[in-house]
Amino acid sequence: MPQLLPGRLKRRSDFLRLAASGRKIVRTGFVLQALKDVSASDSTSVAPVRLGFTATKKLGNAVIRNRAKRRLREAARLVLAERNAQGMELVLIGRRETGSMDFAKLRQNLAQALDEALHEVST
């Protein structure tokens, strides 16, 4: 089946909703918040997975924050390509080690966390 292109979460209200009621999974390199997209659950069309990224000022200056977001975005792109996460809303929050840790490890952690989140939501 054709994988729909992932959409983006952009509004502050979306992030707050995920933070309040999403499933929260902490791993080295990131914090994952996942939630089933309620707005699209009853419709017949398949909803694309929606992604959001957060890097707070705690991480450092703009260069460090942007690098953390870019690495998370790339890891998510690779991990989501081999999974079906349709109808999910995901938020990835950068941590202090996101920009410097080994990328393969980051990708592996994300895959595990995502599988766990998918399992939890589906049951």
Added chain:
RNA sequence: CCAGACGGUUGGACGGCCGCUGGCAGGUGCAAAAUCCUGCUGGAGGAAAGUCCGGGCUCCACGGAAAAACGGUGCCGGAUAACGUCCGGCGGGGGUGACCCCAGGGAUAGUGCCACAGAAAACAAACCGCCUUGGUCCGCCAAGGUAAGGGUGAAACGGUGCGGUAAGAGCGCACCGCCUCUUUGGUAACAGAGAGGGCAGGGUAAACCCCACCGGGAGCAAGACCGAAUAGGGGCGGCCGGCGUUGUGUGCUGGAGCCUGAUCGUCCGACAUUUAGCGCCGCUUGCGCGACAAUGGAGGGCGUGAAUCAGUCUCCCAAGUAUACGAACGCGGAGGUUUUCCGGCUCGCCGCCCGGGUUGGUUGCUUGAGGCGGGUGGUAACAUCCGUCCCAGAGGAAUGGCCGUCCAGCGCCCGCUCGCUUCAGUGAGGGGGGUGUGGACAGAACCCGGCUUACAGACCGUCUGGAUUU
């Protein structure tokens, strides 16, 4: 070669796989837009940072200008769109020097302040002193003169020397400094020279202040356009609708008025009847005419004061009545709040149209005081001319993620050369081999000119001081 001063350039290179975003071309679509696919091509900085100055641009305010207030700037000249920036000078200070630093207008407009110490901190005074005179119990005391010396301080009323004097003092003189005037050079800041003045005018304006000059405010989240759903606003049409009160419209009754008619009043009045009288006869109770008057009277004229009736029309809506109306209120009803009660809330429904406006979208948005190369003018900042180039435009915010090879740089090991020295070590050097490590500060957000701050290093040029060789 060492040490240093100043200015400039640069801010790792190459490749592979996978992505993001702008543009162009082609394909997909009847076509436009959008989407998707393919190819080509562009895609962070010297500070993109801090947001400290100055401008462009946009909106708002404002009649022009000035003043006041507030804020800023502050030697002179130039550059510039402008600046608190830059360039060239001047003055002061530092350095052997190349060079560097300066918040550098006014203290003779006025007000204030100057801690501690010191006798005294700005207006003249005198703690220790020095000198003269007088006194003396020989310790010194009193009066006067003086400001050279001592002491305090960041700073003490020009400095040094000679003369002078009781001791002293710009008291006099010379030089230096200062002030005023004149003059020379310079656009000017200022510098030089001369004359005069015995010297006034302590510091602080990064205290108030004075003077000169500059400044309207807010910012691309400016501003402009398009505009979904929902709610709300306005208009039109259709449909349904309980009761009461009020309101509004309409009809009738009603009220008022004009006009007309009738009634009425008055006048005229044909005509009719009656009558005096007259005429005629056929002379019986016959026929004809018939004044005045009376009565009746068709009809006509006039009449407004009032009244009555009818009608048309107009006006009014106090009252009555009927009817219409989603206009108001109340009741009822319905909806919904899980159920019941109470309370509160909402209430025509449907359709169409209009306007405002939020999320959102488009625009502003990158061709500009533009970059590069060269010529000309200028000591320079810079100006100008010619040629050439188009060089990021995101929007929870693209310009990347991962990997490999290499180049600087740094560390370690092996070997080499030279020096020292107890045959074992130690120091220095260049560069050969191996190996590990490894690239700073930092991310455009409308755009420019600056300033400030951060920064691993690498390279180039000019100059200064020192050493060595010839």
